[in-house]
Amino acid sequence: MSWFARLRPHPFTGESLPCALCGGRESIVVGRRDRWFVPLRNVLCCGCGLVFLDPMPRADEIANYYRDEYCAHYHGDPRPRPKALLRDERGARERMALLAPLLRKGDRVLDIGAGTGAFVAAANAAGWLAEGVEPNREFAAFGTRHYRVRVHSTLFEDAPLAADSFDLITSSHVFEHLRRPNEAFARVHRLLRPAGHFHILVPDIADPLRTPSARWHFGHAHGFTRQTLAMLAWKTGFELLPESPPTGAHLLLRRLDAPQVDWMRFPGHAQEMRRHFAEHTAWRHFASVTPYRRFFERMARFRRERRALREP
Numbered sequence: 001m002s003w004f005a006r007l008r009p010h011p012f013t014g015e016s017l018p019c020a021l022c023g024g025r026e027s028i029v030v031g032r033r034d035r036w037f038v039p040l041r042n043v044l045c046c047g048c049g050l051v052f053l054d055p056m057p058r059a060d061e062i063a064n065y066y067r068d069e070y071c072a073h074y075h076g077d078p079r080p081r082p083k084a085l086l087r088d089e090r091g092a093r094e095r096m097a098l099l100a101p102l103l104r105k106g107d108r109v110l111d112i113g114a115g116t117g118a119f120v121a122a123a124n125a126a127g128w129l130a131e132g133v134e135p136n137r138e139f140a141a142f143g144t145r146h147y148r149v150r151v152h153s154t155l156f157e158d159a160p161l162a163a164d165s166f167d168l169i170t171s172s173h174v175f176e177h178l179r180r181p182n183e184a185f186a187r188v189h190r191l192l193r194p195a196g197h198f199h200i201l202v203p204d205i206a207d208p209l210r211t212p213s214a215r216w217h218f219g220h221a222h223g224f225t226r227q228t229l230a231m232l233a234w235k236t237g238f239e240l241l242p243e244s245p246p247t248g249a250h251l252l253l254r255r256l257d258a259p260q261v262d263w264m265r266f267p268g269h270a271q272e273m274r275r276h277f278a279e280h281t282a283w284r285h286f287a288s289v290t291p292y293r294r295f296f297e298r299m300a301r302f303r304r305e306r307r308a309l310r311e312p
């Protein structure tokens, strides 16, 4: 897909939905254009601080987008490039290091949004019985072909998976794409065995290092913080484990038998988020040292990746 095509608004009708965390209907607009300056409306829930698209694309609109267009629209290429594969494999190693202490050989593992299948392959190699779900057909076919792993080529909500059957479910950079993340959390809860683990990582919408204009994207239906993600987990019947990475929207959870009724543990969070969006403007961002430091860090990473790809 060309750069010009990215500048065209992604056509959708959408619908107005209540907040997926607290059910609230009161919100304020925090984003009016996406990262390519195409009109796209993002709101902040005044009840809990969750950020989401309003209007929210309908289920059929989002399904079509992911099935065929997402990879081309987002990465500029419909198939995994060598660099994408390298990053996926590095991400898989990092996830394995975090999750390995939780599991025994023969445990069943599910990766939601399996991408190239790199994590599923690494999990199988460690002696677990792993499978993945990946809505993009090209990526799902790649995983089956390249790593010979089991990947269901469908949306998570449609995947034929048995209740009470997994010891660990993991999901990296997926839940921000979902229109009803609360329903996906509830499905994860049903699929896990009692005291099973759920590992979830999403981008932090309040990350102070992020370029403000880059926050907004049609594919990102929800913007989480560590606080809103944790509240959603508590509300759907999980506890937060102390082994969770200390920062970011990155949690290690354990399934409880019932939802936690006292899930609203950050009552001032909506107000904090309001302040964050008011203060973290593009002008202030580019007047700080952050974007320039990030540019040089990114260049160094590109050079490392190029070197790694040249090595046999």
Ligand SMILES: [Zn+2]
Pocket: 019, 020, 021, 022, 023, 024, 045, 046, 047, 048, 049, 050
């Ligand atoms: Zn809310």
